[in-house]
Amino acid sequence: MNWKSKIITASVTATMLMGSLTTGALTTPASAAAVDNSKVKVIWGVNLRTSPSSSASIVRLVPKGETVTVVQKSGSGWYKVTDSGNRTGYISSSSKYTQAVKGNTTTGSSVTGSASVEKVIAAGMKYWGTPYEFGASRNSTATFDCSSFVRQAFIDALGIKLPSDSRKQGAYVKANGTVQTNWKNLKRGDLMYFMSYKGSSASSYSSVNKSTATITHTGIYLGDGKILHTYSNAGGGVTISDISGKHWEYRFLFGGSAL
Numbered sequence: 001m002n003w004k005s006k007i008i009t010a011s012v013t014a015t016m017l018m019g020s021l022t023t024g025a026l027t028t029p030a031s032a033a034a035v036d037n038s039k040v041k042v043i044w045g046v047n048l049r050t051s052p053s054s055s056a057s058i059v060r061l062v063p064k065g066e067t068v069t070v071v072q073k074s075g076s077g078w079y080k081v082t083d084s085g086n087r088t089g090y091i092s093s094s095s096k097y098t099q100a101v102k103g104n105t106t107t108g109s110s111v112t113g114s115a116s117v118e119k120v121i122a123a124g125m126k127y128w129g130t131p132y133e134f135g136a137s138r139n140s141t142a143t144f145d146c147s148s149f150v151r152q153a154f155i156d157a158l159g160i161k162l163p164s165d166s167r168k169q170g171a172y173v174k175a176n177g178t179v180q181t182n183w184k185n186l187k188r189g190d191l192m193y194f195m196s197y198k199g200s201s202a203s204s205y206s207s208v209n210k211s212t213a214t215i216t217h218t219g220i221y222l223g224d225g226k227i228l229h230t231y232s233n234a235g236g237g238v239t240i241s242d243i244s245g246k247h248w249e250y251r252f253l254f255g256g257s258a259l
Helices: 004-018 115-125 145-159 168-177 246-250
Strands: 033-034 039-042 045-051 058-062 069-076 078-082 088-092 096-101 191-194 217-223 226-229 239-242 252-257
Touching: 033 191, 115 145, 115 217, 115 226, 145 168, 145 226, 168 191, 168 217, 168 252, 246 252
Parallel strands: none
Antiparallel strands: 033 069, 039 069, 039 096, 045 058, 045 088, 069 078, 078 088, 191 217, 191 252, 217 226, 226 239
């Protein structure tokens, strides 16, 4: 798959997840003014464009929950930003789409982590839309399964080689420190581990002893109830999913840091 196909796949997938979104029309922008590399959190999916105009080409849809760095304020309605994958473009500065980040967090939710965590997440995000393949090669980035994706993000970002499958990665995380069985207690960048799918309702998992359940899936927690992972081509390959109220919440076993 070439880079153009990946961008199209990512845009279509993100639109399916977040809904069809467009920025408001804008006339010719005024000269740019620096904003000192402040950070804003995307609170509603917004298009990253090649120039500060609603008719400009779309680079990707920046999903809800992602934090971007503002390079400049362009005119009365646009930010020039760098996203989590180190891509530069323009997004609407409307408060409908973004919220200023105070320090490293916003009230009630972690939106940025340590420098190492952010490197891992940025490394994972650059593979957005990469196709899923069960048992994908650990020596290729053309396709991923869940554990090879997580492993590659750590290799690219930090040169850390996690074990090759999700069960061994889970054991690695457990050995590394304290794990959480309530996903709401996780920190941005923690790895998440899940059991097999049994249904879309909480009742489907009520009789399961999760302390002995087998790990079948993993992903990277982004904060704000989002997970960066890959699980199927129908799901868009590498993508971001909501956790709360979904089968991901009911299947969750434990999570923790690999760092």
